[in-house]
Amino acid sequence: MKWKKIGNILILDKNFKYDSKKDLELLLAKHNVDTIVKIKSITGQMRKPSIEVLIGDNTETIHKENGCLFQLDLAKVMWSKGNTNERLRIAKLVKPSETVVDMFAGIGYFSIPIAIHSQCKKIFSIEINPDSYHYLKKNIDLNKINIKAEYERIEAILGDCRKIATELSADRVLIGYVKTSHHFLDTAIDCVNYGGIIHYHETVPEKLMNSRPYERIVESANDREVEVIATNIIKKYSPGVVHIVVDATIY
Numbered sequence: 001m002k003w004k005k006i007g008n009i010l011i012l013d014k015n016f017k018y019d020s021k022k023d024l025e026l027l028l029a030k031h032n033v034d035t036i037v038k039i040k041s042i043t044g045q046m047r048k049p050s051i052e053v054l055i056g057d058n059t060e061t062i063h064k065e066n067g068c069l070f071q072l073d074l075a076k077v078m079w080s081k082g083n084t085n086e087r088l089r090i091a092k093l094v095k096p097s098e099t100v101v102d103m104f105a106g107i108g109y110f111s112i113p114i115a116i117h118s119q120c121k122k123i124f125s126i127e128i129n130p131d132s133y134h135y136l137k138k139n140i141d142l143n144k145i146n147i148k149a150e151y152e153r154i155e156a157i158l159g160d161c162r163k164i165a166t167e168l169s170a171d172r173v174l175i176g177y178v179k180t181s182h183h184f185l186d187t188a189i190d191c192v193n194y195g196g197i198i199h200y201h202e203t204v205p206e207k208l209m210n211s212r213p214y215e216r217i218v219e220s221a222n223d224r225e226v227e228v229i230a231t232n233i234i235k236k237y238s239p240g241v242v243h244i245v246v247d248a249t250i251y
Helices: 021-031 081-093 111-117 130-142 145-149 161-167 181-191 212-221
Strands: 003-006 009-012 035-043 048-055 060-065 068-073 099-102 122-127 154-158 170-175 192-205 226-238 241-250
Touching (some): 021 035, 021 048, 068 111, 081 111, 081 226, 081 241, 111 122, 111 130, 111 154, 130 154, 170 181, 181 192, 212 241
Parallel strands (some): 009 035, 099 170, 122 154
Antiparallel strands (some): 003 009, 035 048, 192 241, 226 241
């Protein structure tokens, strides 16, 4: 049986079968959770989840990861536990005094760890989903990020990153949305400073992982030079397909 625990909620594989309510009560006790759900799908640019609550009545929780706190409602926003290591990896790459643009901030998946584990100057966290934006703001406060800095170190922005990011200048840009992510590359490259870095996520057939993402970045860069620093597999996405991230310097 596949499962993952987010705060005090247990998420079961959508194909999980059970015989009675007693089976679910045993799982509650075994995993020390209050609610058990199945996530049936996550759809659209808003990344809205469709869930089934099997037992319990609260889909909001606080999850701790990499020393960060994330408040979220699993009935309203997504959470990908498979990206845990990647979120910390990026945070540790960010250098002091950098300005970062997080084009798909969600509830702060990358922005919060960057603020906590780096000495970056500023993070512009852009999110189009009002529910995710609501929890992004909550998580900035929950982790006392702007309070500790005594200025707005993370600036949460509600809106379309394609319209907002081009008005910003950054030393590092995150493109963490894997579906149709290549449509946002030109925006990221317009935003990133000379010698800055983009972190580009894509789902790609394994046999194309070292060619297609690079070609898409180069095409979007037009006359700017691209240097790939690394290409890393984050996780298996489906048979023969992987979720990868390309770190590339743009000159």
